[in-house]
Structures are given as structure tokens and as C-alpha cells.
Amino acid sequence: MSDRPILEVVGLTKSFGGLTAVSDVSLTVDRGEILGVIGPNGAGKTTFFNVIAGSMPPTSGTVHFEGTDCTGMRADHMARLGMTRTFQITSLFPALSAFDNVRAATYRTKSTGWIGSIMRSAAYRSEEAAVSDSAMEALRFVELDKRAHVMADALSYGEQRRLEIAIALAAEPRLLLLDEPAAGMNPEEGQRLVGMIKKIRDRGVSILLVEHHMRVVMGVCDRVVVIDHGIKIAEGAPSEVVNNPDVIRVYLGREAVSA
Numbered sequence: 001m002s003d004r005p006i007l008e009v010v011g012l013t014k015s016f017g018g019l020t021a022v023s024d025v026s027l028t029v030d031r032g033e034i035l036g037v038i039g040p041n042g043a044g045k046t047t048f049f050n051v052i053a054g055s056m057p058p059t060s061g062t063v064h065f066e067g068t069d070c071t072g073m074r075a076d077h078m079a080r081l082g083m084t085r086t087f088q089i090t091s092l093f094p095a096l097s098a099f100d101n102v103r104a105a106t107y108r109t110k111s112t113g114w115i116g117s118i119m120r121s122a123a124y125r126s127e128e129a130a131v132s133d134s135a136m137e138a139l140r141f142v143e144l145d146k147r148a149h150v151m152a153d154a155l156s157y158g159e160q161r162r163l164e165i166a167i168a169l170a171a172e173p174r175l176l177l178l179d180e181p182a183a184g185m186n187p188e189e190g191q192r193l194v195g196m197i198k199k200i201r202d203r204g205v206s207i208l209l210v211e212h213h214m215r216v217v218m219g220v221c222d223r224v225v226v227i228d229h230g231i232k233i234a235e236g237a238p239s240e241v242v243n244n245p246d247v248i249r250v251y252l253g254r255e256a257v258s259a
């Protein structure tokens with residue numbers, strides 16, 4: 001297997017009219033690594049994440065996944081390549097069960113297409129069985145298998161967030177992009193999430209995590225990139241980053257004060 005980073009972002013810039021939300025940010029995610037991107041409110045984390053994940057095109061810069069240029073590529077195409085994302089705000093179908101939510105999302109990435117589904121061909125039937133298997137496996141992984149047939153809107157908030165991760169995992173990615181997975185979680189749910197993220201990595205999935213919660217980032221990441229006003233101001237191991245004076249000034253100082 002190649003030593004090349006699984007994700008290479010070079011000189012990423014995103015402007016909205018006169019406002020540059022992300023300015024010339026470069027980073028890499030190594031295979032098997034959990035990389036965190038942090039920054040204070042309005043730093044540009046969500047914009048950075050959305051550009052990488054294919055939700056909006058960059059103004060300039062490139063994104064390569066396993067050496068393939070996927071700059072500006074649609075999220076469903078990226079999923080087929082092996083990179084999937086979660087959403088900060090829930091994107092679930094409320095009136096479908098947890099199981100059907102995972103299945104519905106998986107069809108978008110593993111599909112023989114509409115002709116196969118209309119003809120109910122052998123390929124379609126075996127694909128259906130494979131989709132159901134990977135959906136249940138993903139639910140088991142996030143400890144929701146016993147809640148598989150509960151409607152999404154009847155799940156607790158923490159369970160819904162875990163279901164989002166199951167949806168991304170069911171596509172069997174090699175790189176998982178997590179958008180503020182701990183948002184709105186209580187400390188106990190946050191701890192459970194940390195364990196789950198480590199388990200995902202132990203299965204061989206590399207992870208890019210954009211997160212506001214310092215405890216989650218410090219507890220789970222191998223390396224951290226700090227963004228402020230759209231600019232990368234620091235990068236290193238969590239223990240280095242927490243002692244970086246620029247980081248303390250723009251981010252940790254506020255967190256420490258409010259902790």
C-alpha cells in the first residue's frame with residue numbers, strides 16, 4: 001500500500017464575494033490517521049469541510065483523494081471513490097426506520113441503476129442483500145442494531161448523530177469526513193463518540209474530523225490543524241497545539257476561560 005497521504009489538500013481558498021472564508025489552507029491526512037481541524041466560531045471550518053466534501057467548489061486550490069484529483073467533485077462521486085461525509089445538521093428521513101435510512105443512503109453509492117431495479121435482475125437482488133447486510137453491520141458498529149426498526153424521529157439526539165455515522169460507514173469508505181460529530185452531545189455521549197471514532201480508525205478507516213469540542217479533538221486526534229479567520233495558524237500533535245501561543249490566544253484561551 002502507498003505511503004502517499006490518503007488526502008492531500010493544497011492551497012484551498014474559498015471566497016464569498018469580498019469575504020475570504022478559507023485562505024490558502026493546505027493539509028494532508030495520512031493513511032490510518034485521525035486528523036482534527038479546529039478553530040473558533042466563524043474560523044472557516046465548515047466552509048473548509050464543505051469544499052473538501054464536494055458540497056461547494058473552491059475558489060482555488062486542489063483536493064486529491066488517493067492521488068485522484070477530486071476538486072469540486074460531487075459528494076456521491078466521492079463516495080464511490082471511497083470518501084464519505086457526515087452532516088452537522090441531521091439529514092435523516094424522519095419517517096423511515098434507522099435501517100431504511102442507512103439502506104436508502106447506501107443505494108446512492110452502490111447501485112446497478114434504475115433499469116436493474118425495475119427489472120429486479122439477479123444483480124439487483126444480490127445488491128439488495130449486500131446493501132441490507134452492510135446497513136445492519138454499520139448499525140451494529142454504532143451500537144444501534146437493537147434500534148434498527150425504530151423511526152429516525154423517535155431516536156434520541158445522540159442516537160441520530162450515531163445513525164449519521166452509520167450511514168457514512170455503510171458505504172465502506174477508506175476516508176471518513178466527520179462534521180462536528182459531537183455538536184449538541186452531552187459529555188457522556190461525547191465520550192462514547194470518542195470510543196467509536198477510535199474503533200472506526202482501528203478498522204482501517206482514515207478520518208478527518210472538524211470539531212469545536214476541544215475534549216473530543218484532544219482525546220481522539222493524532223494531529224490537529226488550527227484555523228483562524230480562514231488561515232491555518234498551527235499544526236501538530238494535540239500536546240504541541242495546546243501549548244502554541246497563537247492557539248492559546250485565538251482559541252484555547254477562550255475555551256479555558258469558558259471551561
Ligand SMILES: Nc1ncnc2c1ncn2[C@@H]1O[C@H](COP(=O)(O)OP(=O)(O)OP(=O)(O)O)[C@@H](O)[C@H]1O
Nearest residue numbers: 016019021039040041042043044045046047048212
Ligand atoms: N454561504 C456563505 N455566504 C457568505 N458568507 C459565508 C457563507 N458561508 C460562510 N460564510 C462566512 O464565512 C466565514 C466562515 O464561516 P464558517 O461557517 O465556515 O466558520 P466555522 O468555523 O464553521 O464557524 P462555526 O464554528 O460557528 O460553525 C464566516 O464569516 C461566515 O459568515
